[in-house]
Amino acid sequence: xxxxxxxxxxxxxxxxxxxxxxxxxxxxxxxxxxxxxALILLALIVMAIFxxxxxxxxxxxxxILKRLKPIGxxxxxxxxxxxxxxxxxxxxxxxxLSLFMGITPVLLAFVIGSxxxxxxxxxxxxxxxxxxxxxDVLYAFPSVLLAIALSGTLGAGVGNALLSLTIVFIPQIVRxxxxxxxxxxxxxxxxxxRASGASSLTIVRAxxxxxxxxxxxxxxxxxxxxxxxxxSGLSFLGLGVKPPEPEWGLMLNTLRTAIYTQPWVAALPxxxxxxxxxxxxxxxxxxxxxxxxxx
Amino acid sequence: MTYLLRRIVYALPILLGVALLxxxxxxxxxGDPLVSVLPPDASEELRLQLTALYGFDKxxxxxxxxxxxxxxxxxxxxxxxxxxxxxxxxxxxxxNSIRLATVATLIGFTFGCLFGFVAGYMRDSVSDRVAxxxxxxxxxxxxxxxxxxxxxAFSVVLGWLPATGAGPGGSGDWTWDWEHIQYLILPAxxxxxxxxxxVARTIRALVAEILSNEFIVxxxxxxxxxxxxFRHVVKNVAPTALSVMGLxxxxxxxxxxxxxxxxxxxGTGFLLNAAIFQRDFPLLQGTILILAVxxxxxxxxxxxxxxxxxxxxxxx
Numbered sequence: 001x002x003x004x005x006x007x008x009x010x011x012x013x014x015x016x017x018x019x020x021x022x023x024x025x026x027x028x029x030x031x032x033x034x035x036x037x038a039l040i041l042l043a044l045i046v047m048a049i050f051x052x053x054x055x056x057x058x059x060x061x062x063x064i065l066k067r068l069k070p071i072g073x074x075x076x077x078x079x080x081x082x083x084x085x086x087x088x089x090x091x092x093x094x095x096x097l098s099l100f101m102g103i104t105p106v107l108l109a110f111v112i113g114s115x116x117x118x119x120x121x122x123x124x125x126x127x128x129x130x131x132x133x134x135x136d137v138l139y140a141f142p143s144v145l146l147a148i149a150l151s152g153t154l155g156a157g158v159g160n161a162l163l164s165l166t167i168v169f170i171p172q173i174v175r176x177x178x179x180x181x182x183x184x185x186x187x188x189x190x191x192x193x194r195a196s197g198a199s200s201l202t203i204v205r206a207x208x209x210x211x212x213x214x215x216x217x218x219x220x221x222x223x224x225x226x227x228x229x230x231x232s233g234l235s236f237l238g239l240g241v242k243p244p245e246p247e248w249g250l251m252l253n254t255l256r257t258a259i260y261t262q263p264w265v266a267a268l269p270x271x272x273x274x275x276x277x278x279x280x281x282x283x284x285x286x287x288x289x290x291x292x293x294x295x
Numbered sequence: 296m297t298y299l300l301r302r303i304v305y306a307l308p309i310l311l312g313v314a315l316l317x318x319x320x321x322x323x324x325x326g327d328p329l330v331s332v333l334p335p336d337a338s339e340e341l342r343l344q345l346t347a348l349y350g351f352d353k354x355x356x357x358x359x360x361x362x363x364x365x366x367x368x369x370x371x372x373x374x375x376x377x378x379x380x381x382x383x384x385x386x387x388x389x390x391n392s393i394r395l396a397t398v399a400t401l402i403g404f405t406f407g408c409l410f411g412f413v414a415g416y417m418r419d420s421v422s423d424r425v426a427x428x429x430x431x432x433x434x435x436x437x438x439x440x441x442x443x444x445x446x447x448a449f450s451v452v453l454g455w456l457p458a459t460g461a462g463p464g465g466s467g468d469w470t471w472d473w474e475h476i477q478y479l480i481l482p483a484x485x486x487x488x489x490x491x492x493x494v495a496r497t498i499r500a501l502v503a504e505i506l507s508n509e510f511i512v513x514x515x516x517x518x519x520x521x522x523x524x525f526r527h528v529v530k531n532v533a534p535t536a537l538s539v540m541g542l543x544x545x546x547x548x549x550x551x552x553x554x555x556x557x558x559x560x561x562g563t564g565f566l567l568n569a570a571i572f573q574r575d576f577p578l579l580q581g582t583i584l585i586l587a588v589x590x591x592x593x594x595x596x597x598x599x600x601x602x603x604x605x606x607x608x609x610x611x
Binding site for chain 2: 133134136137138140141142143144145148149150152153154155225229232233236237238239252256259260263264266267269270271273274277278280281282285
């Protein structure tokens, strides 16, 4: 939440009234659903960061005698997993990797994709054609297929999963960045800046960045939810995080066989992914409608 | 017509790029691509022999062209794991995937339209809030988890529907009778949630926009009934709605791997999963190529249909 507002202030648009971003902030603060989502996210992030201090038990300590205990079992408020490890502690610590793996690819793709897209949009001509045609090839794959193809080929592991997901999101962000930049490039104030002798670099820094980063950022926030689901999905398939590290997608995978013995314990990690993903979506929707960007 | 022709010509380099990327997969993979065919104690002689057999000793471009020419003739090589032609494996799986994805798209489209129209028509009412919230649920839910929850509810707890598989006799012949359809229900419902959310969102925005247009006010002023006005709205929404549906079908086909894994549905996703874990590269390349080509073609067809339905669209 805090980050969004700061970002907003940094991306002050030139052509709008100076109060635009504070208006957006006010409108967002009035959106109860978005604020509720932001609070949940804040709580999840705090939980993940301080998990080592907050965890009631050792998330790696297994016990053959205490395997697959139900929710509310003595000493284990959320039950135990297939190796008798405390579910509550594992869910708390698992949030670290899950959130990290969901957010990082979007951040990386935001930085890389914006840079590529702005260059393509501002340069135009052949540079644009080459970049956009290459983007089209990656865009020709459904994103889930591309993510799985890449990480399946590269092999399991956090690094490979992050790399694959970043590659999946880059073309999507490049497309948005290119189209916004092309629009801004043809505006009068850019012509005016060029006529008064400003260099390309100055124009991009002073006029283009200010106007394009906002819309790209809004688009990127709407990708975080997808990224959370995909990142955990890769781990669910055995292509992301490796055991015994706790991560929600991987926990869901290893608990799959337990749906006949402890169904509700087995469903818990997925509920965490769901909660995170829907909160990100509601917040992104809130930011979007506060900025009045049409879908 | 010229637009369509341009669009087809434009799709060719994309298809070439897609093929190149699929082919490159085996080269970006770490380790020796022969690792899954070679016995651990293989002699150097055997290794060289197999390298030559698979063509790995030739330059990259030559390998690619050779592979592409064979692929164009319908030969995608032989699966390392099953020793059967990749084409046969994929075409068998693709039919299962298309069956599942089509049913899911139809369910998702029906409910997506319903929620979208309700929300768009009654903007900012309680019904709008509920319908919009359901559509957010649809795009936010991890579908593999939803699949698990549905299995828990309808197979484990209630015992109404089978949990996994595609028929009483394993993945055998499919017929549209209850014996088989009961296996399709849970995976199809799970899968339908994604297009439902997206269709609902798109239609809500479109309907709200169309209703705020002046021509609707004009129609009402001329005394048209609500049903007649509704017909105009549907006409205006249809082209976009249909194109969204077409694209969603493509996404579901390519992205079904997680759901197919949860339900052990013998489609392309299931095949891909097997290919990845057995490091069966010909099968991996072939499956991904077929799915991606299918997706590009589907995009093309959707575009063509959209220009047909809505002649106003003259894109450049």
